[in-house]
Amino acid sequence: QRYVRKEGKCNVHHGNVRETYxxxxxxxxxxxxxxxxxxxxxxxxxxxxxxxxxxxxxxxxxxxxxxxxxxxxxxxxxxxxxxxxxxxxxxxxxxxxxxxxxxxxxxxxxxxxxxxxxxxxxxxxxxxxxxxxxxxxxxxxQPKKRAETLVFSTHAVISMRDGKLCLMFRVGDLRNSHIVEASIRAKLIKSKQTSEGEFIPLNQTDINVGYYTGDDRLFLVS
CATH class of the missing domain: 1.10.287.70 (Helix Hairpins)
Known part of the structure; x- marks a missing residue:
């Protein structure tokens, strides 16, 4: 089951919330x-x-x-x-x-x-x-429906690029009016067990997609 759905929403439901006030x-x-x-x-x-x-x-x-x-x-x-x-x-x-x-x-x-x-x-x-x-x-x-026209590739692939193994996926905007200063972030989510023996079922690790070099800018308009 997906942790993040295709439209960008987290597939997490809050339960046992007592302080509803x-x-x-x-x-x-x-x-x-x-x-x-x-x-x-x-x-x-x-x-x-x-x-x-x-x-x-x-x-x-x-x-x-x-x-x-x-x-x-x-x-x-x-x-x-x-x-x-x-x-x-x-x-x-x-x-x-x-x-x-x-x-x-x-x-x-x-x-x-x-x-x-x-x-x-x-x-x-x-x-x-x-x-x-x-x-x-x-x-x-609120631009909640704006994500409906942002499409991702169905599959991510690992391939050689400049002599290095790279994780690659594609992102596209279907609208003519592009998002200004659009950038992308990626996270690796997997289970992890610490050296103290603690088990973390959803450990999040940031993946560098060009934040420091400016390569995380997706579209031509900036």
Whole structure:
């Protein structure tokens, strides 16, 4: 079984990880490392939950102030005009957080608690936008699929070159836009037993592929 797969990923699975809470200490990197389906699910859920949460608060404010009982009363000044139920409160929450502002539902100056809630939702919405959009941007910009167009020879061979036995394999880039300053590293992975009797199943040894002479530069563009 291969230690490193053809696409460059290590074929190693972490097991018995007990301190899973450490992933939450760096929640941004954890979200970026998730698979796309989970990332998109969290993206949709975060926005939906915040819209529903603030929509519920807008509805509670209107309900406690008695705006629902004076919907048809022209002399009554509600907290939010044209807010007549939870659905309209939910729509107003979306309009506020996304700064759409259709103009049909508008907060009035006779509702100080609504003004405070508007400020809180605007600030929190900006934080959510910065966090989630930044997470999606970083995930999209990661060149994980770039390795799909880097091909390696199926077999490595050992042959004479300048009077020396050399390990040789070929690497090619299928794209016209080559990677700038691309270099290669090679490692020999094999089991080893130390002089003290310790057995190391995956001992890694660097193979010199021209690092000091600059021969490790793969492609023509540099």
């Amino acid at each position: 450490r992933y939450l200490t760096d929640i941004f990197t954890t979200l970026v490392d998730l698979k796309w389906r989970f990332n998109l699910l969290i993206f949709v859920m975060v926005y939906t939950v915040t819209w529903l949460f603030f929509g519920m608060i807008w509805w509670l404010i209107a309900y406690i102030r008695g705006d629902m009982d004076h919907i048809e009363d022209p002399s009554w000044t509600p907290c939010v005009t044209n807010l007549n139920g939870f659905v309209s409160a939910f729509l107003f929450s979306i309009e506020t957080e996304t700064t759409i502002g259709y103009g049909y539902r508008v907060i009035t100056d006779k509702c100080p608690e609504g003004i405070i809630l508007l400020l809180i939702q605007s600030v929190l919405g900006s934080i959510v936008n910065a966090f989630m959009v930044g997470c999606m941007f970083v995930k999209i910009s």
